[in-house]
Amino acid sequence: MERKVRVRFAPSPTGPLHIGGVRTALYNYLFAKKHGGDFLLRIEDTDQTRFVPGAEEYIIEAFNWLGIKFDEGVGVGGDFGPYRQSDRKPMYKEYAEQLLNSGWAYYAFDTTEELDTVRKEFEQEKKNFQYDCNTRGYLRNSLSLSKEEVDTLLRNNIPYVVRFKFPKDTEIHINDLIRGDVKMNSNLLDDKVLYKSDGMPTYHLANIVDDHLMNISHVIRGEEWLPSCPLHVMLYKAFGWEETMPEFAHLPLLLKPDGNGKLSKRDGDRLGFPVFPLQWTDPKTGDVSSGYRESGYLPEAVINILALLGWNPGTEQEIFTLDELIDIFLIERISKSGAKFDLEKAKWFNHQYLQLMPNNKIAEQYLSILKEKNIDICLEYVEKIVGLVKERCNFVADLWEQSSFFFVKPESYDEKVIKKRWKEDTAQRLNEIAELLNSIDDFNVEKTEHEVHSFIEEKELNMGQIMNCLRLSIVGEGKGPNLFEIISLIGKEESLERINTAIDRIGKNE
């Protein structure tokens, strides 16, 4: 029988989650849902020194915003808990002991200082120190020391770590779902610490134990884990869990768009685009890093952007709902090379999603921006404006730039337009137009448009002689949607007032 798909996203709460992490989670989620499986959130907080308060809550809130739901884990519960590794602390020791007893691991009593000294000695000889099959023989561990010595050290509570004993001359194969067969020779690998002197497991031990206990079927994680994957594979073997060892898939990394290197949390706002899903305030320094949510990105757009950064369905479709993504997601189609984030394309995606969003929803958000500007206005009016200008916006916040003239009169008039369009007879013509508009009782788009156009025809003028300056007087600039839509929305009185003000202020332009 096919094993049920169970995948996990396992961040460590060392700060805000960056978009690379979000993408990893997204791919896990898509894979799980595609196969009718479970998606769990496990918090890997084995390094107590790097714990950052608020990080866990941040992670949960971020996925909440994005609409990615966990089936199990921190914040949701489940049958395989606890899902926070610090809460699982007592259980790791027995697994470390199991390896100790079976000879797959050994005690090491070397202090950090001792190891540093050895490292320096190696460096001086231009050699690289590694705690491995070649060096463990003369370091202080249960392999080099006599049984009595080891017992004495343990009895006296001398701090120790447990290290994995990598076998010699073994070729370790990883069958990666994305990269295929990857092999490494065990002689080049070092005896990693599995269990720290503070009584906590390292990532490697905790990860394998938890994945096993939680019945994880597939491990989908960043490429930075590929080098330590042989250790993980060997651990499954050492525990005798080979039969249920998950399949591995190592994702390409998200790279910095400017220089080189992988995108990191520290890149923050340096790059001109958010690196985090939500805004984050560093609890220690108070530094604020911008987030996609606060920058006006729609969650659906962020998901779409991330999904296509390193994966594509092989068709020419580019806009996908989450459900569509689940439907067509194939892990084999994830690319092997790292991807750089493209800000322009990200904006384009958000533009697409903004157009898809109902006007009243956009209007609700715009209303709160207007409120901040002390503009108190009804939703229906704003909704109409949104319908008129949203196609020129990438973000809800762009609406103001495109529609402020609906709410406030022009304070100045674009000099370039005046120079180009405001002629000697313009003031006179606009007076006539004002008069004409004033005579219209049914002040709607069709009527005003018809009347003004007839006027232009009758006087044998061309559109350019009237329309541009009329727009200038209403908007203050030579831009914006259909002018008759604008005047019908702001109303007759306001329109006339603006025309008269413009005539007064620009005058004859002599």
Added chain:
RNA sequence: GCCCCGUUCGUCUAGCUGGCCUAGGACGCAAGAUUUUCAUUCUUGAAAUCAGGGGUUCGAAUCCCCUACGGGGUACCA
């Protein structure tokens, strides 16, 4: 240094089992059309000698090897 992974337009990428590739799409860029204007939209265009060099083959972006470059790892961090 050593180990591992990668390398197609500026960017994201299609191309996987070699011939349909004079290398396709998208973003961005340029031009034109539409518009009273700006933007949107539409059309067209420029843009990769497929990192370089060797093979294999009638034929290679696609297979093999070497080199270069990029990335990752090399912690009692994850």
